[in-house]
Amino acid sequence: MTTKFGLRKKLAGTTVIAIGIGMKAAGFGTPAVAHASMTQKELAEAVRNYQIPQGSMDLALNRLADESGVRMIYRSQLTEKLKTSGLTGNYTLTGALDALLLGTGLHYRLSESGESVSVVLAQAGDVVNDASPRGAHSLPTIDVGAAQAQPAQPASRGGGSGRYGAGASNGKGALGGRLTGYNAATATSALKMDAPIMQIPVSVQVVTRQTMDDQQAISVKDAVVSNVSGVTLQPSFLEMLKIRGFSNSANTYKNGLIEYRMRGLDTTNLQSIEVLKGPAAMLYGRVEPGGIIDLVVKRPLDTPYYSVEQQVGSFGNVRTTLDATGPVTTDKSILYRFNGEFYRTDSYRNFVSDRNVFIAPTVSFHPIEQFRMNIDFEYQRRDYVDDYALLPASGGSVANIPLSRYLQEPNLTTKYPDKMDKKRIAYDWTFDLTKDWSLTNRLSYTNIGYSVNDTSSSGFNPITGILNRTVSFIRGTDKNFATNLDLKGKLTTGVFNHAMLLGFDYFNTFTPPYLSYFAPINTINIYNPTYWQLANPYRGPSYLMLGQQWTGVYGQDMISFLDDKVHLLLGGRYDWAKYSINSNSSTAFLAQATYATQSANAFSPRIGISVQPLPWITAYGNFSRSFGTNNGLNQGTPLAPQRAEQFEGGVKAEFFDKRLMLSVVYFDLTKTNVPTPDPTNARNTLLIGKARSTGLEVDLTGQINDQWSVIANYTHDDVRTVSGSPLNPLTEITTQRPVAGFVLAGSPRNYGNIWLKYDADGMFKGLSLAGGVNASGNFFGDNANSFVLPGYALINGMIAYSTNIEGLTVTAQLNVKNLNNAIYYPSSMDRFTVQTGVPRTFLGSLRVEF
Template sequence: MTAKHTKNRAGRSWKRQIAVLALGAGIAVTPAHADNAVRPFDIPAGALATALNRLAESAGLQLVYDAAIAEGLRSRPLRGSYTPEAALQQLLRDSGLSYRIAENGNVVIEKQALNYRQDPAALPAVNVIGNKAYDPNNPFNPFYAVPDASTATKANVAIMDTPVSIQVVPRSVLNDQQAVRFEDAVINNVSGVQRSYGTADMYESFIIRGFNSTEQNYRNGFRRSMGKFDVSNMEQIEVLKGPAAVLYGRLQPGGMVNYVTKKPLATPYYALQQQFGSFSEFRTSVDATGPLDNAKTLLYRFNGAYDSGESFRDIVDHERIFIAPSLTWRPNDRFEANLDLEKRHDNYMDDYGVPVLDNRPVNGRRNLFTGDPAFRPRQDNTLVYADWSFKFNDDWAIKHKFQWDETDIVFGGPGPNGKLNADGHTLGRWVITGTSERRSYSTSLDLTGKFETYGLKHNVLVGGDWFFFNQDAPDNMFASSDWGDPINSTFDIDNPRYDTIDVAAVNAIRPNWFWREREDWYGVYFQDQITIWDKLHIMGGGRYDMAGYGGFGGTSWEATKTGFSMQHEDKFTPRVGVLYQPWEWLSVYGNYVESFGSNNGRNALTGGTFRPQSAEQYEIGFKTELFDKRLSSTVAYYHLKKTNMLTTDLSTPDPLDQVAIGEARSQGIEVDIKGQLTDNFNLVTTYAYTDGRVTKDNNGTEGKRLLNVPEHQASLWGTYQFTEHFKAGLGGVVVGKREGDTANTFQLPGYTRLDAMAAYVQPIGKTRLTAQVNVYNLLDKEYFTGSTSWIPTANVGAPISAMGSLKLEY
């Protein structure tokens, strides 16, 4: 590496001559960059000349320029994985400087032509040498490959260096698929993940590697309270496979879904999108970001969405209002602070899908709604998030985060008591009304550092966190005609009639179901990622939890508050992983992880709380990066066991008594491939074989398959950029047969669904207009997306439908 420039203004003329002579001399034997592959960079903000020197050293570039043109200029931090030319472009952005490649291969940096203003829409593309490259946070980035992720390690580490399976769904995939629902973005693009249904469609939850995540989703590494999520301010979605309790505390062992929000940008960007589709779907979203001051130390971003529409399901409709402003303050190259606010209002209809007859959901009734329009639930959510970080130097940093999340829910609507009656067409229904208040507070403090000892490179994390969650349901009411309540709740699927439930009789029934729940835990954790010979990566760590939890429902709200108590337990959980990279394109890895699981509730027999669930996982696999690191893949085999599950206590005569001795096992193979075969061809393909079964139980379910878990599932999605303006895509999802309940008394048939898209981009001055249409379920197949976990119903997939979009960006 050689970076040639002058040191001061004196003698500028002759030094320019030296630079010019150098271009024609023997320096040409060193090319501009012998290797144009994507590689990690970590260059702090500071003097532009210093940043250019660091870039030249790490990328092997020959830079030739007059130091006077860089004097007084500063660069932004450059962190992440880029090709060398993309990294250079990021450092020079908004500097008034440009670069070109001389005939001898050197990179010449010079002032831009006067009155030249680079179009932000053109910033991402680099056609100088090699392949195009984009800033991962650039809104115009069309590529699917994401080399780095933070969820697995709480640090921005290359996925190829991380000895766990972590899959990333970038914003470009969401845009191409027009995934306006969070669940679609996840289950269509990540192996081994299915949707889980609890109380109708009230919460978005997933089944990962066979185990239900129980409404535990994460935002920027912090757990959300139960609810729905809007994709308008999501930059990417990261799915960590296997137990993640070491860094995130108590959660289910299959894995975690963490979405990373959009950040304010120093380069102005504005977008307005109008989407419209089948079943009166109407969605308007806006995205605006840029600096608030000339020095670009204070940045803002605003995301908002209004979404309303009906459904292929009778009576069902929805309305959402969502806003998400955020601020970033960077007074210098060492300190950064962020503040986010989210407000969401959802007004919708509870929908439990179609009922079950014998061992199958009823066919030919995908528009059948078994609820009642007299009851309409709603949710109101407020979230405040803040963080600050300080870099002591290039190697050591500290970061503090805080999140406050609250959701107020108004319940309302009928649900089926069970399968269809013996006559094959009538159904008993219960009705629920009431409210629930959910609050959570989260905070964490992390110290990260890099150092070397005896040739070993360490990347350490030491931290602690606190999480508090409370839920109060003080006035819920259940009623049903089957239980003798005079509310007329019976339903006939052959003659569906609505507004038949006696609402006055429902309201006359006093509340009869109450619930209070608390979680309060502290955790301290450590992690060290050791690199030996630049090929062997060893990750070790552990977490010590001090957890309190409890849940109780009494005969009245006063009795519930009086009878509520907390159980406390401490536990240490380890994690060990090893990754070996014999070649730059291949990593072979394995890990062993333990997990501190969810609360099992209260033991009615003893008055105490059951032991929490726990889990352990063994995993081996390999990762590849091919085609100049544009196409990545992960292949993993895992064996995961979950223990302390509740089952019937056979030592007592009461069949309702339980004991925490149950076990379940999931094992399988997962394949995820994502990226670019060429600059024009993007691809996502997944496959999962999942063998999930109950292995120990007193309820007669030993050997039964786990609920809603197909043995085989796969997906394929690809887009091709035919011209500069036109792109088209095609894909499909294949899901095998699934068990509809834990006793395996009914099944959901397997299905195949095909989707397609086409988009045309038309530049209009310095803006661009994108017209796009997506068609879903091209073959109009009838299929079921999943069954409700505690009642025999099946949620129905949409028939053939379309989504159109007009998006204006600047």
């Protein structure tokens, strides 16, 4: 290697060091291309793919140097306390530096000479323009002298890339952070610490912002199902999915804090969605063992960005969204971001409609280098006519009626539509105690008022077509409070490097006495329905009060050794939980209310190890246990706590310069006290003694090359009762008792998805085409395994074109789902609750960004 130091010069108090490097260091392979052979413009506009995790600025700059082939020289005192949000995707050199230095108060400019690339660091506000820093402090400089390979093709808007790197020619921070690609290098939900996914000895998948945009995913369900292995739908009034065969009834989180009993979760203000597989009680307490879903909120940027999008689609779908962000103060210590949505749609089902208004402002404070704080506000108002799954089974299959047929009572549901009024405030702040230790506190409070009219069924005569129905009015308010405190740090003991976490969290949910009516109404003939003849009006009211408290302390140590090739994860948590429920038949009893209360304590351990013999491949394994309460009553008694344990092992691999990630996982998960609805009594819940889920998950996400990107996954999962009730063939269909050896309802053995995207180059640059298939094998629709839902395959597609018009980035896009218009049933809970799939839909959009 030959290094030539140029003359040190002074410009307005700012030191510039010009460095020219003729070749890369020995052992790194190819010789460098002399800077003299490339103009400064070519150096600045050459595009590379970067996969740099968030965290230490020092490590990020070193990673940038490694991945770009440049050599950087700088004083570590300037950056040792700085953090960066990382970098994923295709960026120019200047775009990459912009993204990494975002929010640090440091700026740079390129030297006027094309013989080297000199980066001048100056405090924010001191650089008046690119040519003449004025009044800048004398600071160390980052001098980039590089051996660049031939310039890559300009990045497109495809998965794993973006047309603009942060700070590239549009100057808008990669279009507000939208162009993230399909692959993510880090996931904070797995350990509550920044760590590369390749080193984490657990299974975690990330749905990126670009995935949501490319597929026009409006709801969280739309974004997660099919893009992540092991996740399926579940019929529910709440925002519930199944992960590894088990319901995630309380497992939706936002920025690490629980979102309890949520409804209508939207993607408008989300930057990504992380799906952590397997029991996560060690970090999150009250969780279902299949896994958790963590919603990561968009954060303000220090460069102005504005986006307006209009979407129009099938069944009267109209959606308008706004995204605006930028600095509030000139020193950029206060930033803002505002996301808003208006949404309305009808349905393929008669009488069904949905109206939603959602606004989410966020403010970030960064008054000093050591302290950062975000404050989030959310307001959501939703008015909708419910479309709960009420389709019954007939014999060994589903009743054959049109998908448009409505089996609830429109005389009630349209006159008294469901309503939700949600208000949420949350904050998180981090204070850097030292270079290696920091303290983080999060807090959220959510108030959700709701009015729900639901219809269920407990009987169907397939000969006459008569469906017995029970209707309920529920009016109430959920008040949820959650907080945690995390101390994170690093230390070294001999040859071992420790990444440590000590934490405390508290969760309290309280539902004041709320009104509910349950009463049978007139039956309906599903083959020849007659509406608007309401019989059996509501009977006497019932008042129900719920409460739950959860307190936990936890500790974790990620020990790295053998030249950072082996990572041992050790962790444990102790919980104190309390669940109370009261039900009365009238207000007169509220003063003398007695509560059915259950208290339980438990220890939840987790241990894992990952071995990375080569930088591109990791083998890992883990064992974990979880503990959680069950909501509801069984014959008037609170349900016993659930417990679970899991063994998991797998392989992770990165290909094509870390642009494409493959994960292959085997898991064996058992759970005791599994709740299941009682089909004979909607107000009662049954328990399964033990259920087991074993299977294989395969996920492939990222970019194959500059034009092709992919999301592909496959799941093989056997979910069945291990210890349950004895089989009584005469009553099994009616009681739906879980029987040992029977498969749990709505659990397909095999399912998967592939989504392939092409971003054109050359004369068609800006054009994107994508298509894929979402497929599932057949599965039993109820715990009695008395009927089967057929397998299906759905064809999906997308075409988009993006261009610049007078400084505006304009993108037109069209998505189609279920192009083949297949009739399918994605989920079921029992013989009276089968969910129908959405027929062919089109959704077009026009987005303007500036």
